[in-house]
Amino acid sequence: MKFSEGGPMKILIVDDNSEDRRLLRYLAERNGHHVLEAANGRDGLERASASLPDLIISDALMPVMDGFQFLRQLKKDDRLTSIPFIFYSATYAEEQDVQLGLSLGAEAYIIKPKDPVELWQEVEIIVRKVGVRKVVPTELIEEEEDYLGKYSEVVALKLERKIQLLEESQRSYRILSEDLSQTVKELTESERKFKDLTERSPVGVYVLQDGKFKYINPRFAEIFGYTVLELGDKSYADTVLPDDLPLIEECVRKRLLRQEEAGHYPFRGIKKNGELIYLEVYNSRTIYEGKPAIIGTLVDITARKKAEEQLQQLNDELEIRVAERTVELQKAQSQYLHAEKLSAIGKLSASIAHEFNNPLQSVMTIMQSFKNRIILDPEDRELLDLAVKESYRMKNLIRSLQDFHRPSSGEKILMDVHASLNSVLLLCKSDFQHKRISTVSNYAERLPQIQAIPDQIKQVFFNLLNNAADACQDGGVITISTWREERRVAVAIKDTGIGIKPENIDRIFQPFYTTKPAVKGTGLGLSVCYGIVQNHQGEIRVESQPGEGATFTVLLPISGVREAE
Structure with missing residues (x-):
């Protein structure tokens, strides 16, 4: 097909790096093209001769036959000479490398690495410019001797660069070796200081690996009533109260799996003599002798725990006393409410009861007697009924006062x-x-x-x-x-x-x-x-x-x- 037609192409990708081939295949196939692959120039030459691809994208540095030799052989074959060829290389990236590739007949020389989107955009631009079966430029190297001279110059320069890099690497190695020797000395000194520190530490220090103690300091063994030698042969499960063992196992598992980096938690332990003790541990994940392990510190908090229990007991007793006192205060408040009520209406209640209650009863009796025994005019009887009614209202007022005064x-x-x-x-x-x-x-x-x-x-x-x-x-x-x-x-x-x-x-x-x-x-x-x-x-x-x-x-x-x- 013609490149100008914009249809699918058959593209041959030649590169000894499988990851680079996979990237180029992905880009080509995503854009609708068919892809062939080869791992070196010799295989690429065979695939090109058999398949006649529309485009070849090749690395420069490859085993068996490199990209320059591959392109030189293509140009010697009349059937293959007009196939557009693009170099895509990271090693041969100097100006003379690019010039050699172009002088051998390559349409373009792209330097690795390159953003995949930009890479394919550049390939498409090159393809549109070149066109299928375009006549090869006349400035190509035609004489074998001329080609070998320029090729040897490029290879010699590359070899010289490699030798320089090797010498720099050797110098770096010597420096690294000296640094490593100094590091070993520093690590040895650090290890000695660590051991001195842990041996004298007032808290327990341990390293746990595969359920066994790989290191414990004297204080750790002392907390459990053992010697370092006795405790060194035991599993951590031998020092933990069975009820708390699931907690310890879960914490160790999370540390080793990096689900929790570090942390502290309390648990109950068992001493050599069977005595129950309260402990608090702080630990984290580490590498010990090349394998994951747990490193941590241990503190005996038994005395503090007993003090907390005593404090809690005192607090409970205090709460009981406060509750009892509250009941007393509530009773006193009830009495106080009644006393306040009496204080508020005492004078008024006593005055009304004294001044009105007895006289009112007498007045009501007399009026009832008049009402029953004396014949009155309608107007007088109406006034008498009103007086009786008002007397009853006063009586209700006195009763309200008495109700209010009642406890x-x-x-x-x-x-x-x-x-x-x-x-x-x-x-x-x-x-x-x-x-x-x-x-x-x-x-x-x-x-x-x-x-x-x-x-x-x-x-x-x-x-x-x-x-x-x-x-x-x-x-x-x-x-x-x-x-x-x-x-x-x-x-x-x-x-x-x-x-x-x-x-x-x-x-x-x-x-x-x-x-x-x-x-x-x-x-x-x-x-x-x-x-x-x-x-x-x-x-x-x-x-x-x-x-x-x-x-x-x-x-x-x-x-x-x-x-x-």
Whole structure:
């Protein structure tokens, strides 16, 4: 075929290096060409004569017949003389080598190594320029004597270079030999120092190979209660507690396979007398006498382990004592919550009970008697019914005070948040009126009930409302809002009081912290609220700016599906 046609070619590759032949074959076949191979010039000449390839790519330096002789013989054969020929060589890479190849009739001379893609691109460019069966240039060497002269010059120059390289190699060998002798001396000295170091080391040192100890220092043998000679004949398995043997075997395996380069781990060992000891080893992979091995250090940590066990025992005892003390503190906290509740409403409860309970009962009896015995006008009877009704309302108020004053049962039950808020607001009504404070209730419809200890939750609402009232020093408004927030009920108590300074926000829930005068506050109200809400798995938040009031939001988890009407 014609090269200009761009179709597949039959290419003969001649090279004694099989890897180079494989590369050129791959490049040619990937581009759709057929490939023939030969390992030297003589074989290449036979393949060319038998197959008449479209292109020949040949190395220069080959056994039996080199590339120059191969090309010379091709040009003598009328059937082969016009086959394009490309040299691809690494050894014959000098200018005179290239000139000799071109003067023998080669179309191109490519120097190894070359990027495979660039190599084949250059071959295709050469092929397109040359064309099939193109007439051979007239500047070729025709006289045998001329050829032999130039060929001998190239070979002689190459031989001279090889001799120079050989002399340089001999000089390098002498230098290397001297360096090697010095290295041997240094290694011998290093080995002596290593032995001196390990023999005096306070930690055990060992080399393990094929499950046997190849080297151990005196300290290593001492740790296990053996002499170096006694332990030298034993397997490492003889010194390890059987339960820990799989751990050791797995670590050794990983080191030898380079899955782990180095590391340390604890294990339990057995001394010669059967005593259990605790050890810590650090090891890594090495080469010992030409074979993979494990080199490592060993430390006896038995004393430290016993100290840790004693410390753990003391820690366990301390935890028990802390738990017992916690129970005591919880009991004390329950008593304290009750005492705080009594302190908060003591005066109000005693005053109302004393001033109203007995007289109220007398008034109610008299009014009932009037109602039953005296005939009244409709208007008078309506007023009398209203008075009886208001008397019963006062009686309920006194009963609410008594319920609030009663000690907590400590049991959680379903409770109505709105009813609890209304009960506490009733208790605070008189105090709010005295302080010129009005209240606004924004209650959510059908708010779910919660499972809680009612009197404790009332205590939280009472403390927050009292704090809001104290903050409204010149009167104001307290807004109570409720809503459902996912699986929790939210109660927000907002006042229009003096607010809280930013630097005090993080401290207001701490016990005994207060900004009130000593006669008005103990610093325990908000701390109690925080503790109660936390014990109910809830959350209490505060938002405030000085002069703009404060909002305390209590979030308590919903229990059950019942909802307030």
